[in-house]
Amino acid sequence: MNVRTGFIFLTFLTVTLTTAIYFIWEPIKWSLILTAPMILLGFYDLTQKRQTILRNFPVLGHLRYVLEAIRPEIMQYFVETDTQGRPINRMFRSLIYQRAKDVTDTVPFGTQMDVYRSGYEWMDHSMYAIDQTQVDPTPRVEVGSKHCTQPYSSSMLNVSAMSYGSLSKNAVLALNKGAKIGSFAQNTGEGSISPFHLESQGDLIWQIGTGYFGCRTKEGNFCPDLFVEKATLDSVKMIEIKVSQGAKPGHGGILPAAKNTPEIAAIRGVDPYIDVHSPSSHSAFSNPTELIEFISLLRERSNGKPIGFKLCIGKKYEFIDICKAMLSTGITPDFITVDGGEGGTGAAPVEFSNSLGVPLRDGLAFAYDTLVGYGLKDEIKLIASGKIFTGFHIARALALGADMVCSARAMMMAIGCIQALECNTNTCPVGVTTQNKSLMSGLDVNDKSTRVANFHRKTLKSFTELIAASGLSAPDQLRRQHINRRLGMNLIKRYDEIFPYPEKNSLL
Secondary structure: OOHHHHHHHHHHHHHHHHHHHHOOOHHHHHHHHHHHHHHHHHHHHHHOOOOHHHHHOOOOOHHHHHHHHHOHHHHHHHOOEOOOOOEOOHHHHHHHHHHHOOOOOOOOOOOOOOOOOOOOEEEOOOOOOOOHHHOOOOOEEEEOOOOOOOOEEEEOEEEOOOOEOOEOHHHHHHHHHHHHHHOOEEEOOOOOOOHHHHOOOOEEEEEEOOOOOOOEOOOOOEOHHHHHHHHOOOOEEEEEEEOOOOOOOOOOOEEOHHHOOHHHHHHHOOOOOOOEEOOOOOOOOOOHHHHHHHHHHHHHHOOOOOEEEEEEOOOHHHHHHHHHHHHHHOOOOOEEEEEOOOOOOOOOOHHHHHHOOOOHHHHHHHHHHHHHHOOOHHHOEEEEEOOOOOHHHHHHHHHHOOOEEEEOHHHHHHOOOOOOOOOOOOOOOOOOOOOOHHHHOOOOHHHHHHHHHHHHHHHHHHHHHHHHHOOOOOHHHOOHHHEEEEEEOOEEEEHHHHOOOOOOOOOO
16 A cells, blocks of 8 residues: 555544544544644645655655755755765755746855865856847757758757656656657657657657667567667657666666566567666677668668767777778768766666766767867767756856757756655655656656756756856857866866867878
8 A cells, every 4th residue: 555545544544433433432523623734734735736755645745845944954864975975966956946846046145165176167257248138048959960861950958868667657758748848859768769758749869779679679689670660750850879878888777677567568579577688788780880880771761860879988999990980981970979977867886887987078078079080070969968957067068069968867856856766666756767656646747847848948048148158159159268177276277278179180
């Protein structure tokens, strides 16, 4: 019995017994009078739609908000911490909630960080800042190389890869409806395209992983015919081959048996109620040339839609080899998504999360520099993915060479994620990462889709305000020299000093 059902049952039992005993022992009526406010509060919690934690845990859920109201820092013990036990991104979490709820996101008392600690970063503003109205508040990026016949005009901020199965039905619906409202795209994750990705007709980036879910044979290999069925859907705007991901590069994914329902199994093309593993690497290609040829095949079979691949940078010579294969074949992807080793919203081994894969800023700068050095950047858009929360994070990624960004963690928080760290247990209390129907039903799709759209709109607005404050009129004017980083008490360097620009074609 879940908490909501239990509350209703206990309420009914309490009222019935109290009423029956009243005729025998009149003083019992005072117990009903004392419990009535709690009963009314519980039924209000069940019917309201803004707070998932209260819908799933009526009355009891208020304890979280009481603790937070009395001493906000108490909540740090219920969230993700680093190796020293310090709360991670607490300020960003509050900012995301505020923007998603469309409430004031300004803060008093100045900078919320220690500006003299090593690692603090900031942008240079201009004495001649331009009017914010002169900067497009909804910047878009055209994705599509000369090989592409159906280019896509993408928002600068999109939903990063998260699969149905890992996410609940209601979470997927909320994200896609939010993407439709805000005119941005949702990456399906490697779990394929579900009916819930299509219901609201929001734009999709279909991700194909090593398990080829949704386009696989019974043996688990790539099936071109099944690929065509989904690739030609109107909602699918871009297709991304997942080579590796920041959370666990080189590891492959897993869908626990508890989450692998018959419905999800049918969508993925696997048997239900078993652990579903994604292999560590692809079977459709095993070297750079085969990867490039696979990209060409997918572009042809999708009738010319933008095709790209996602990876967390590892051995740098392997990325260089891919660039050489592009030159030798004359074939280029339309985009490359660079995921940081610090990214990832799903469960992963601690060693992989903490100690494998190049972090986003280093990997992004390397990818951009390599593409420029080989004269390939003009044909390829770069997408940055990995802990993108704020307008400054977008600006920093663009300064390093990205053309656009994707965010997963912030979008999860926008639909109510409280970082309970139960993503892999099927017991997510706010219904975001569970297939438990009782828990997911607490997540109201209409309310949370609005919050996703709010977060997207307000974060891009913040980004364009930063651009204007820097005296720039467009995002593509951002350069590495606009970002500063403190390396020590008496040492500050600009990003163009930390990551020097290469000469175009210098690696040819």
